[in-house]
Amino acid sequence: MATGVQTLTKREQLNFLLTNRIPRRWLTLFMGWYSQIQSPLLTKFSIWLWSLFAEDLRLEDAKKQKFTSLGECFTRELKDGLRPIALHPERVVSPCDAIIGEYGDIQGTQVFQAKGFPYDISELIPDFLLNHKYRDGKYVTLRLKSSMYHRFHAPIDCSVSKVTYISGDTWNVNPVALKRVEKLFCKNERAVVELQTKHPTSSITLVPVAAILVASMKFNFLPKVLDLKYHGPNNIPCDGQFKKGQEMGYFQHGSTIILFATSNYQFCEGIKKGMSIKMGQPLLTGPLTNFP
Template sequence: MTIVRSALARIAGHEGINFVLTNRIPRRWATRLFGWFSRIENPVVRDLSVATWRLFADLDLSDARTSEFRSLRDVFVRRLKDGARPVHPDPEILVSPCDAIVGAQGRVEAGQVLQVKGSAYALSDLLGDADHAARFAGGRYVTLRLTSSMYHRFHAPQDLCVESVTYIPGDTWNVNPPALRRVDRLFCRNERAPIRARLDRRGYPITLVPVAAILVAGIRLGFLGPGTELRVGGARVIPCDAALRKGEEMGWFEHGSTIILLTPEGFALHESAVEGRMIRAGQPLLRLPRDEDSTALG
């Protein structure tokens, strides 16, 4: 099994092969099909699917709340045991909203942020709103990439109030490194749902941008209320007034994807959050400005 898994990993890890296998297919059709397939409640289908999944990824279910899963989707959207993701208590720290690999990060310069080194995109294109993007001029961005085997739920990085959600329909390109290096403005092409919020701490505005990808059958936002389907109704702004505590669940992906976190000027990357390394939900990600900056409160 180890030999087979190593061979498959080498094939899947080849950049050209990986890109073709995950992008040169009918992406939306594949995503709809996978969404249907993942919901099949049959133990044989479930067990074979999970076994195949383990051939390609380090799937660890030891911290899952239950070992009983009705379908493959149940594995993807699993909840964790209480205490599995302790939340850093310092009120001056924004924690990671999700388990992820820390991707491109830095300052918003001339309205641009990096997708990967040497490839930038306009923040206004990502958010679909130039005025919204202008609020983060000179601010900080951090890209958090969730792989398929990771915990797929995401949480409030600080005590906050969600003010609105903007649903932007789009494509479903893979968001892994081979695709990020080959597809310009990838995040601006994919389906996404910018979440505008304001921190209880000093009133700073922040935005989280969940970005869908191939095989992501949906972005779900629990604070919008049960039964809310982002894809039903098309592109729109959904007003909201939802208070969430630090570490409280915000929503989930139905497969791995990406969250881009935006903050105003003055926030700093925490020293333990290193580009290219894994971070877990609840661990320190950013530090709030040391001194209150009135320009960040707009």
């Protein structure tokens, strides 16, 4: 752990202190309340202030150009046709706009959140029958910056019969925190969503992880928002049916999705750490899902 700390710049250490050494839960609850205030004038000011910290914020692609609340801006929809979907049935597409973080082969059941910071799949996904599927499989960490499009979509044709919600902390999930907080993803609020197909030997699971100012996930196929005020049940039965690219839900601000795949998938050519990827672009290739 000491090696990771030593490599941080003074700016990164200041970023870490400002975003993590504060009452994370209360700030997140406050942000949830503030972002829902219906005031066009306050919203315009808030977006301007936000743009000072997020220089890559681009709203011209949004379906709406005027917002009545900050939350409406965070969860904005895009104009039609801006995210073409790679339709080849063997391709798994990115479920969201993101920066690719750690990715690669799972070493037995060991995954890395950052160099030198491993965690076991069972610490992130408690269900043994599910996490065991990904032994020696593949994983990729997809980080949604606050300025990005916040909605996430089905990476394959699939169905969802259950969502597991795991309550936890709200650590910032930016690269600075990942270098300093061991097993951070395993500490934070998160949901586990297995994507079911009719293929007998392949499996893909999404783990959306909440963070400070976020801690709120809305799935279009569930009646309730999963956030700090949610009190259960933790295993939520559902009946979601999705075509590749169809919207599944959204974060309220920005966060991370970790995608797990069985060993019969391979990363597409050109995938590398630190690159930007858009929802719908090819991420993995593997067996045909044969999903109707």
